[in-house]
Amino acid sequence: MTVARTWSVALSGLRGDLVEVEADVSSQTPEFAIIGLPDKALGEAGRRVRNACANRGLDLPKRRITVNLSPASLPKRGSGFDVAIAIAALATSGRMDADRIARTVHVGELGLDGRLRPVPGVLPAVVAARGAGHTRVVVPAANAAEAALVEGVEVFAGACLAEVVRWHGGVCDAAPLAPVQGAIVDEPDDVPLELSDVVGQADAVDALVVAAAGGHHLLMSGPPGAGKTMLARRLPGILPPLDDEASLSVASVRSLAGETVTRLSRTPPFESPHHGASAAALIGGGSGVIRPGAIARASEGVLFLDEGGEFPAAVLDALRQPLESGVIQVHRSGVAATYPARFQLVVATNPCPCGQYGVPGGACECAPQAIRRYTRRLSGPLLDRIDIDVRLQRVSAARREGGSRPVTTGRARETVAEARARAARRWAGTPWHRNADVPGTWLRGPAAPSTEVLRPLDAALRRGALTLRGYDRLLRVAWTVADIAGHDTLLADDVGRALYLRRGTAS
Structure with a gap:
């Protein structure tokens, strides 16, 4: 009897493991x-393979076929193994090129009529195949791009x-496969939203530029109509373009996540889940196959929580671990997946449920208990992980007509690029490139400024107005302020500016 072998990929989050398919x-x-x-969907592959072969006139051996997925200790899920199983089973007859089959990775689901159906996760599967040393992959036509x-x-x-089958040397009435050509890697992205559209909020625009330059998390609070959402949606446009990785x-x-991917975008992603989203929608989940949530989809970009005070406290607290570790681990019964979570968090919230508390000329009708309950949705540990706190007011006629010339998206992008380049030079020789990534032990150790510069932070720490985590985050923001100003060393003014930007949580 002939034992035929080929390859497929088992995915767990972004990680892919090569699976040898033996028949x-x-x-x-x-x-x-x-x-x-195999899971239930994979266990049903035998029926799909038999019907697909029969309906395409392919001779599947009419005997007992045993398919082994190795390593046997690795859980396998989904229907993406169908094509590999079918090819291995058909190859037991010895009528195809066994060497080519053994050097090819197959990914795809089969329809009962023999069609190759697309499956989610083809891109990380091909990346895993390349990482394992394979250079040839067969996929459904819908996943070719x-x-x-x-x-x-x-x-x-x-x-x-x-x-x-025909491409592998089998005899059947079909055209052989041809290599896929012309993948789009760098198609121009859409024109970013213009930052100069924001008028009368100079402090908030400056804070947005600082957040972009250092990779800092940002909280904006203020009444409806102050421009919080408008500002947040312009953050991706001033961030540096994504590199290849x-x-x-x-x-x-x-x-x-099941989306159609046809090109590599250089624009950082922007995710804005509704305030009614569950914790599972934020962190990811699903039955059997774990799909990435908003946190993973926002990685390398911006996660914007509009109406942050409306989110359930449990959902907001789910952000605490990924904000610190940069990864999100999703556990379900018998399965776990790890996704990247390197995102910038931007939270916009009103001062109270009606949005009028503390607003000049506004009339707040909320009960004191309702205001306290609303503001406590953002817990202390979560606020301690936010670097910049900006308070916005509605734009008056005087502020709209006066003031300095608005900052354009192009100019802000240049400022951010120059500041990040300065930070990269400072941290050269270390694993870090952005100020937000530098650990506190380094900021308070080899990179610590003079005692005179640190005096305001030390005083706040002694008073209990600042935690040690907040102390480190203020130092990171201060270094970003220094980078924007063109300072090679940290000055007292840079620390003062950082304290001003964090006044909502440091005072």
């Missing part, structure tokens, strides 16, 4: 058995199983 036949009653920790985004891998796309990571998360 063997025996002279027993016709049966199709799949072993190696995203698979071709991975350099160094020859991608072949098919519309039906018969095309894959970050672009591929963003596209891989989109692929796992």
Whole structure:
């Protein structure tokens, strides 16, 4: 009897593990058995393979077929193994090129008529195949564009199983596969929103530029109509473009979420979940296959929580761990997945449920208990992880007509790029490039400024107005202020500016 072997990929979050698919036949009653920790969807692959082969006129052995997925200890989920199982089972007859089959990774689901159906996660699967040393992958035609985004891998796309069989040397009435060409890697993105549209909020615009320059988290509070959402949506436009690795990571998360990926975008992602979203929608979840939530989809970009006071406290507190670690771990019964969570958090909230508390000329009708309950949705530990706190007021006629010339998106982007370049030079030789990533032990150790410069922070720490985590975050913001100002060392004015930007949580 002939044992045929090929390859597929098992995904757990963004991590992909190569799975060897072995097929063997025996002279027993016709049966199709799949072993190696398959889930229910994968366990049903035998029926799909038999019907697909019959409807495409492909001769599947009419004996007992045993398919082993190795390593057997690794859980396998989903229908993306169908094509690999079908090819391995058909190859037991010895009528195809066994060497080519053994050097090819197959990803895709089969329809009962033999069509190759698209599956989510093809992009990270191809990345995993490349990382394991494979250079040839077969995918469904609908997934061809995203698979071709991975350099160094020859991608072949098919519309039906018969095309894959013919390409492997089998005899059938179908055209062989052809390599996929012309993947779009750097298609120009949409024109970013213009920052100069924001008028009368000079302090808030400055805070937004500081947040972008250092990668800091931002809280904006103020009445409705003050421009909080308008400012937040302009943050991605002033952030530096994504590099190749970050672009591929963003596209891989989109692929796992089931979105159609046809190009690598250089614009940082922007996610804005509704305040009615559950904790599972934020961190990710699902039955069997864990899908990424808003936190993972915002990685390398911005997670914007509009109406932050309306989010349930439990949902907001789910942000605390990923804000510190930069990853989000999702655990379900018998399965776990890890996704990146390197995002900038921007929270916009009103001062009270009606939005009029403390507003000049406003009439707040909220009860004191309602105001306290509303403001306490943002817990102390979460606020302690936010670097910049900006209080906005409605724009009056005088502020709209007067003031300095508005900052444009282009100018702000240049300022951010120059500040980040200065920070990268300072932290050269370390694992960090942005001020927001530098640990406190380094800021208070090798990079510590003079005692005179640190005096205001030390005083706030002694009074209990500042935690040690807040102390470190203020130092990070101060370094970003210094980078924007062009200072090579940290000055007292830089620390004072950082305290001003964090006045909502430091006072």
